Amino acid sequence: MRLWLSRGSEVSIRDQFVTQVVLGILSGELKAGQRLPSTRELARRFHIHPNTVSAGYRELARNHWVDFLKGSGIFVRKEKPDTPPAAAALDQLINSFFQSARELGAPLSSIRLRLRHWLGVQPPDHFLLIEPDAALAEILVSEIQTAVTLPVKSCGVATPEIEAQIVGAIPVALSMNEKAVRRALPETADLVTLHLRSPGASLAAHLPAPSTALVGVASTWPAFLKTARTMLVAAGFP
Incomplete structure (x- = not known):
């Protein structure tokens, strides 16, 4: 042998x-x-x-x-x-x-x-959303997947999690997590940053809202419900 x-x-x-x-x-x-x-x-x-x-x-x-x-x-x-x-x-x-x-x-x-050289020059085969909140990551993966053809995966910000999935990936992160994600990524890695729109810009098509308007938000994720409530108030909904 x-x-x-x-x-x-x-x-x-x-x-x-x-x-x-x-x-x-x-x-x-x-x-x-x-x-x-x-x-x-x-x-x-x-x-x-x-x-x-x-x-x-x-x-x-x-x-x-x-x-x-x-x-x-x-x-x-x-x-x-x-x-x-x-x-x-x-x-x-x-x-x-x-x-x-x-x-x-x-x-x-x-x-x-x-x-390592040849692995580094291969075209990417998936998007990797790097997001510490698992519930938010699930929502974002679903949204991103509707807009792209490559598979979309997700992981946390911990370096071992990223290292396990970064090969062949296009890293993606929310702008509010950009600094933490860049620290965890290899120095040569590019990062696609997702920027959030303001509540007013997101809801512009529905404003001004009639005084009798009733807005319902359904989610099993408490943090999302809190954020949605904050955005609606900021946009002028009662």
């Missing part, structure tokens, strides 16, 4: 090990029923702690990629886990890419740099 483990990577040795075994199984490099190297053998070969290898094998077993046979060793499971066809095809493509990169002798640092 060929492995390519980098101590300088931001990805843990265990995760590198698990991922490469899975890719080896999906690509057919590791055959069903094939015996895998022992924990001790891999630890000695790659100068890593046996506990790291053992933890990786346990994760593979939990996810039904390998079987532990008492007294015999660790074997590739004869039946692969149920993996969505698209995900399996993508994993095989990634595995082929890394195999080709190894044959070229490209260091992992160069591969990572080039991957």
